[in-house]
Structure formats: structure tokens, C-alpha cells
Amino acid sequence: MKIDKIINNNIVSALDIDGKEVIVIGKGIGFGTKPGKAIAEDKVSKVYHLDNQNSMDKFKELLVNLPLEHLQVSTEIINYAKSVLNRSLNQNIYITLTDHINFAIHRFKKNIEFSNPLIHEIKTFYKEEYLIGEYAIALIERKVGVKLPVDEAGSIALHIVNAELNSAMRDTIGITNLIGGAVKLVKEHFSRELNEASLNYQQFISHLRFLSQRIVTKDPINYLDERFSHAIAQMYPAEYECSLKVRNYIFETFHYQLADEEIACLAIHIKRLGV
Known part of the structure; x- marks a missing residue:
């Protein structure tokens, strides 16, 4: 690799063997x-490959x-998140999470x-990501000597969720609020708390995560069997009524109309909660 631009004493941009720009870090790599x-x-201690020039320019500026x-x-932290979650993350997390951590340390x-x-x-809906956030707080204390407040574990977790969903942060926050609003409606409808430790609760949250992602990104939901919704409404009337309240909440708040079959799926998940 050959140096294209010196960013600082420890970071340079370079051209790899294919002529593509990369960011290279190493102690004193840009000095002299x-x-x-x-x-x-x-x-060389690490080489960063980003997907496009716009991301690369933002990364260099940071x-x-x-x-x-x-x-x-x-x-x-990102490498640990990838290994724990065993899924890919949008490469922009190198920009967004690094910027957030840098700013959080300066604020502290x-x-x-x-x-x-x-x-x-965040603790309830994104358990894995929140635990990664707690790991990050401990790692920052050990590596940088700064003990960030516990709320930062939640903020770091949201950045990881954002990279998983490949969405904008405002959409990730919208998804989180949508899940929270739906759960609140279920609790209020049946006038009881939910067992957050149960497998059925976790499956309900997982369903809401994927549903809310489609809603926020305006991804249409297509179903073919309209008889399914009618059958569920007859079998589980209380749960179906609750899912209708969730539908109304989603329409009023996010201006998205759920398909009848999706309302029925919600009723099934609510039934499994044992409320």
C-alpha cells in the first residue's frame, strides 16, 4: 500500500493493490x-474499508x-458486537459509533x-445490544480510564441496532418508540404487567421489531389469505381487539395502515403472552 494522504501521525489514507482508498492506522505510521x-x-495495526467515497470522506474528517x-x-467494541451478534453491521458504524464515543468521553x-x-x-427490547453496551462501558474504562454513566450503554446499544437495521438513527428511535407504544397498549388493554423474562415475550418483541422496521421504512407487507384474519378474530376476540388498538396507534402515530393479516399475527403473539 502507498500513502495517499497523511491524516495525522497515527492515521493515513492509502491506496490498496486494487487502487481503492482505505484508512490505515498504526502507531507513528504518518510521522516523517x-x-x-x-x-x-x-x-499497520488496522485497515478500514468503507463502501463509498462519501463515507470515506466523513471518516477521514472525523x-x-x-x-x-x-x-x-x-x-x-464493533468487533465484539459482530462476534456476539454473528451478523453483519453497516460499515458506517465506524463513523457513527466512534464519533459518539469520542463526544461522550469529552462530555464526561x-x-x-x-x-x-x-x-x-433499550434494555427490554434490545437485550443483546444492551449487554454489548455494558461491555463497551467497561472496555472504555479499562482502555481510556473514563467511566461513562450507565445510560451510555443504552446509547451505544442504539448505534449497534441502527447498524443492524441499516437505517438512520431517527428511524431506529422511531422503531423503539413504536415497540414501546405497542407494549404499553397491551398492558393497558389487559390491565396487567407482562413477563419480560418469558420466551413468548421475547418472541413478541422480536415480531414487533421486524414489523416496526417495515413500518418505519415503508416496506409493504403482502398477504394472500384473507380468511386467516377472520378466523383469528373469531378464535381470540380479546386479543384481536387489542391488536386493533395497536393498529390504530400505528396509523395515528406513523401514518401506516396494517394489513388485516398482520393484525391477526399480532393477536396470535398477544395470545401467547398469556394475558
């Missing part, structure tokens, strides 16, 4: 060199004044703290 020079392999340890800890050092209003929903 210049564009066009070959990069010594023993100095890295100019970024402490190397902030990038390294963010990368370690200036004694500026923000609470996360969605912390309960």
Missing part, C-alpha cells in the same frame, strides 16, 4: 513520511483530531451528562 511512500507492513485510543476502543471530562429517555426500552 509523505504521500506516495510505501507503508511498512509492520507498522479522524483528523481524534485520539487514536478512541478509534481503537470503538473498533474493539467536562462534567456534562445526559440521561437516555429510552434506557428502559
